[in-house]
Amino acid sequence: MRHPRDRSRSRRPLSSAALHTTLVGASVLAVFPVAWVLLTSLKTDRDNWARPDTLGTLGLGNYRQVLAETQFTTWFANSLIVAVGTTVVGVLIAATAGYAASRMRFPGQRPLMWMFLVTQMFPAAVLIVPLYNVLSDLGLLNSYGGLILAQCTVAVPYCGWMLKGYFDTIPVSIDEAGRIDGLSPFGTFWRLIVPLAKPGIAVTVFYSFITAWGEVAFASVFMQSEDRYPLPVGMGTFVSDFTAEWGLLTASSVLVMIPAAAVFFLVQRHLIAGLTAGGVKS
Amino acid sequence: MTTLATGPRSGAAPAPVPPRRRVPLSGLRRLRRHWYAWAMVAPVVVVLGVLVLYPLARGVFLSLTNATEMNVGRTIGSNEIPPSYDFVGLDNYLDVLSGAEGAFYSRLLWTLEWTVICVTLHYTIGLGLALLLNRALSMRGLYRMLLILPWAVPPFVAAFGWRLILNDEGGVLNAVSRSLGMGTVNWLGEPFAAKISVIMVNVWLGVPFMMVALLGGLQTVPRELYEAAEVDGATPWQRFRAVTLPGLRPVSGTVILLGTIWTFNQFPVIALLTGGGPGGATNILVTEAYERAFQGIRDYAGAATYGAIIASMLVVFASVYRRWLARQTSEVLG
Numbered sequence: 202m203r204h205p206r207d208r209s210r211s212r213r214p215l216s217s218a219a220l221h222t223t224l225v226g227a228s229v230l231a232v233f234p235v236a237w238v239l240l241t242s243l244k245t246d247r248d249n250w251a252r253p254d255t256l257g258t259l260g261l262g263n264y265r266q267v268l269a270e271t272q273f274t275t276w277f278a279n280s281l282i283v284a285v286g287t288t289v290v291g292v293l294i295a296a297t298a299g300y301a302a303s304r305m306r307f308p309g310q311r312p313l314m315w316m317f318l319v320t321q322m323f324p325a326a327v328l329i330v331p332l333y334n335v336l337s338d339l340g341l342l343n344s345y346g347g348l349i350l351a352q353c354t355v356a357v358p359y360c361g362w363m364l365k366g367y368f369d370t371i372p373v374s375i376d377e378a379g380r381i382d383g384l385s386p387f388g389t390f391w392r393l394i395v396p397l398a399k400p401g402i403a404v405t406v407f408y409s410f411i412t413a414w415g416e417v418a419f420a421s422v423f424m425q426s427e428d429r430y431p432l433p434v435g436m437g438t439f440v441s442d443f444t445a446e447w448g449l450l451t452a453s454s455v456l457v458m459i460p461a462a463a464v465f466f467l468v469q470r471h472l473i474a475g476l477t478a479g480g481v482k483s
Numbered sequence: 484m485t486t487l488a489t490g491p492r493s494g495a496a497p498a499p500v501p502p503r504r505r506v507p508l509s510g511l512r513r514l515r516r517h518w519y520a521w522a523m524v525a526p527v528v529v530v531l532g533v534l535v536l537y538p539l540a541r542g543v544f545l546s547l548t549n550a551t552e553m554n555v556g557r558t559i560g561s562n563e564i565p566p567s568y569d570f571v572g573l574d575n576y577l578d579v580l581s582g583a584e585g586a587f588y589s590r591l592l593w594t595l596e597w598t599v600i601c602v603t604l605h606y607t608i609g610l611g612l613a614l615l616l617n618r619a620l621s622m623r624g625l626y627r628m629l630l631i632l633p634w635a636v637p638p639f640v641a642a643f644g645w646r647l648i649l650n651d652e653g654g655v656l657n658a659v660s661r662s663l664g665m666g667t668v669n670w671l672g673e674p675f676a677a678k679i680s681v682i683m684v685n686v687w688l689g690v691p692f693m694m695v696a697l698l699g700g701l702q703t704v705p706r707e708l709y710e711a712a713e714v715d716g717a718t719p720w721q722r723f724r725a726v727t728l729p730g731l732r733p734v735s736g737t738v739i740l741l742g743t744i745w746t747f748n749q750f751p752v753i754a755l756l757t758g759g760g761p762g763g764a765t766n767i768l769v770t771e772a773y774e775r776a777f778q779g780i781r782d783y784a785g786a787a788t789y790g791a792i793i794a795s796m797l798v799v800f801a802s803v804y805r806r807w808l809a810r811q812t813s814e815v816l817g
Contacts (some may be wrong), residue, residue, distance in 0.1 A: 228629040253655040258554035298527040307520035324748035327790030415637030433639040465635035
């Protein structure tokens, strides 16, 4: 990044200090809440969460209690199943549809793209009541499959739109070469385009995982028994009008952030490339 | 993604349709020609059809009835109770839009305030940070990683964490302001303070996305343009106005549109931070609709009415915005 404008390297020390101060300040603001949750989760003395200035004994007591005495692990597994399921199903069908929309001209193409765009705008509140009825008719309430499908309504349109944009940036000549070598359209897609589109796919994987992992509205309505609760609903029971188990809540928060952050830092290398490719091509 | 910003115009440009295609194909030939495309699209169409279009139609239908939890059909044990709600036409809409039912306009006003303030702050802070990170700078990677962190935190976790920080008794924010000799604020318990709190949390959550997207956009602005501007003696501010902002326009258009829609529909932050309280002061339209549908006696028709109104406002907004953006872009390009 440094090459053409070498003058910026010799920035005056004062403005350089201001730059770094701003960025350090912003970073502190960005990290503080996470760090605070982490710190609170380590306070083992009961009710010390309410004394910000006291540390007391630090330890892993809260974690032990969350893992052993609550249904946290069940909720965690529920959320993981739903998030992974949504990601796999959503990205797979969004990718094929995005590829078809990018490469082929077929009747119904325009309505499809329009549908991708418009469904992104529907808030859960519009769909939630009728969706509840549909899932209930299909016998899918309180089941993983039902919640995965419901989450797909959020993930698929965005992923489809995004991947169509990404596929558009891959030269068509690659498809043509594949076809000349005797691959079917689907083979071309699977063997040539998917590997090339990895950065774009990484972004959509990330997006759908994060969305499904953190979704609250569908999750709290479609899963009704405690052993099927996903994390947001289950963890909400730690801190209600009647209880304030902040130790448990913060400990479980930290445990929840780990998979999300893991996925995040796995794909963040591709993140900017993918977003840019989606965003700049026009 | 920015195809959405430039709209149908750009889509029409390439590959003029050969006249032969104008002849309507017979069903079989259409099938033979397009079956690959249709097969690849079919799963999405089925999923969205069953889970979006049909529920949507049903939602519109419900909004024209007086369905509540008490009168929809249900099965209790072996007894099946048939639905007994009636078709009431546009009554629900009239109730809501005439203000007879009360809460709608105050919710709408707050929803608009919330959306505009949040998106403005997201965009300006995100752009500011992106500009800083786009410079040659030591520890750039570290800053970027730290600044992206809020995006990696699921919103519900963030909401819980902020509730701990903003808590009236024992929240760290009040403890700090007390030790600095300033008064304490009941951050989640007073209407105005609660509004500030939810905005603050949502800004914290939303800035990284803007920052990353705009940083990507900045890196595509051709460097020669900056050099040319510098040679012409443009000040940094002029370079920003004349090179950076127009260069970012496609990305900005997309992220502002997405950000507006996401913020308008932001559910977890408000639902988990304040639960819409105190006294419904922080309820935006989406959380209000949800409350109607699933709290107390479930008012399905009322919730569906809110939902339909929300969706139509968003569709109108998006199409107006796209048209405006297309005009702006074509003005810039010539």
